[in-house]
Amino acid sequence: MKKILSLLLACMLMMSCMVFPAMAEEELTFGYIAYNMKDEWQQYSYEAFQYACDQMGVKCVMLDCEYDLERSIQCMQDLIDREVDGISIFPMNPDQGATLIAMANEAGIPVTVENYHLEETAGDFIATVACEYDIIGEAAFNYISETWPGAKVLYVAGKASSGVYASYQDGVDRALATEGNTAELVSVVHGDWNTELSMNVTNDAINAGLEFDVIFANNEAQAKGCYNALIENAMENDVKIVTTGGGPSGLVMLESGEVDATMSAPVSLQGLITFKNLYQFINGKVPAKRTAVPVIPIVKDTLDSCISWIVSDVAVDYIGGLE
Structure with a gap:
């Protein structure tokens, strides 16, 4: 009997020291507010963001405001109610961007911005990435x-x-x-x-x-x-x-x-970088406050080496990974 009890205690001790993947770290959820998913540029940027989420095991909730101010406010409130861990916004314009940032700030949710280099007066945001x-x-x-x-x-x-x-x-x-x-x-x-x-x-x-x-x-x-x-x-x-x-x-x-x-100007890089800005901040790092999407001249002879708008590991490698 004593041997059985000893074995049971040993098993329990071993199990208490084990870290199960599902319990090791709570899954992150990022919100993404699109300005209009009918726009080709927006589509490719979001696909890159979702790709990065999949690569890093982050759940993504994408909401499309369909270029409507009131709808964008509803989208932000929806993400706040879901208590997401962070939000990336693709603003319609600087004023709308500032409105959404203010809502995220009040809710205490980190927010980052793509496609616009907003001024510091727009509120407390992590970073911006956009074409210049x-x-x-x-x-x-x-x-x-x-x-x-x-x-x-x-x-x-x-x-x-x-x-x-x-x-x-x-x-x-x-x-x-x-x-x-x-x-x-x-x-x-x-x-x-x-x-x-x-x-x-x-x-x-x-x-x-x-x-x-x-x-x-x-x-x-x-x-x-x-x-x-x-x-x-x-x-x-x-x-x-x-x-x-x-x-x-x-x-x-x-x-x-x-x-x-x-x-x-590969928009795939924009979507990856806005994810990376958010992910780094959540994990205690400080991303660059402002990043320009790189300008890469392409001619027929250099087609094979271009960074595609269609996201891939090539684009991830170009920005030095996602962490």
Whole structure:
């Protein structure tokens, strides 16, 4: 009997020293507030965030505010009621971002931000990760000057009233003012991020007799419209197109020769980095307060080495892992 009791006590002691995976650490739950899941950029960013959650064993609750302010407030309240461990927000604009941050602050839930570099006055947030469009515009015109010295450039820009276009223009102006930059900006026309309108304004420039040998299109949808206009006017072999994005459709256009270069800003990195900022903070680390999505020029010959918008371990390795 004593032997049996001794064995039972020994077993109990051994079990008390064991750490079972399910009990070792409570599973984290991160909330994610999307601004509009119908937007391609948003979709790829969220897919990267979810990928990171899966890799690190974190539960993800994604709520889509569908570009609606009141709905975004409801989404934040829902995540607060669920008592999630942290929240990443993709703001519609700085004011809405500040509103959501204030709600998270009041609830005592850590919050981080993607796609906007909000000011410190927006509230207490962990970090921001976003494209810096002025850097992309500057990189594009530096590339044009270096690749085709003395190029005459038609800039088929995004919507004139948008902050994104204004930021692009700041970068373009900075590049043109740099000593040694030989590109000439002959005109700025606005295609409003749209393929058909970009085709129309490019046709208008051609019909007005404007002379140019390079087009800078503000995104790949616009680049498609520009290329269509060149085809209509039998100019596709005479005019180069440089665009931005590096998305799946843009890579196809590079492969086919419809565009000559794209200033890639892999949104997969944005989704991974916003996860990493939140995960590091929860685990006692201090992430960089502001991170720019890197600008990586891609041409047809470098397609094999590009960072895809479709998230993979290649993108994870690029940012040095997720911890």
